[in-house]
Amino acid sequence: MLFHSTPNPDTEEKRANRDREIALVNEDKIELIARTNAPMAFARDNRKRFANTIEECIEMYAINEKEGIVALLNGMKIRQDMNEFLASTALPFMFIFGRKDNYISNEMADLLIAKYPQATVLLLENSGHMGFIEESKVSLEAIQKFVG
Secondary structure, eight states: OEESOOSOOOOHHHHHHHHHHHHHHHTTOHHHHHHHHHHHTSOGGGTTTTHHHHHHHHHHHHTSOHHHHHHHHHHHHTOOOOHHHHHHOOSOOEEEEETTOSSSOHHHHHHHHHHOTTSEEEEETTOSSOHHHHTHHHHHHHHHHHHO
16 A cells, blocks of 8 residues: 555655755754644645644654654655556555645656556545545545455
């Protein structure tokens, strides 16, 4: 299951952005990153409704160790291209995309859906990158059906 994720490796631009975030973490600017990224993870339409949740996300981000945040960013930066695996696997897999995602564009989601017609797909019409919060009931029901 790729929940707000793709089988693609990071682009050069994304790797450069992760390097900038790593530099900010090392400069003890974790809260700045959190205050920028947490709201962006939610659909613009949902930010007011989930304001308390966004604040909780910011607080959780801020209590993490610098080493852990850097390891997470480095892990995403070096992840491998998994497209060949998806193209050749007989295993069922599922994509869940938010139509208002600020990190995975609709164009990218649509390309992946077209490339992998064998995939089960859930398009969350009212979610950004946090569909498990923004549309939790729909997400849970789809996952339960998929694994059921």
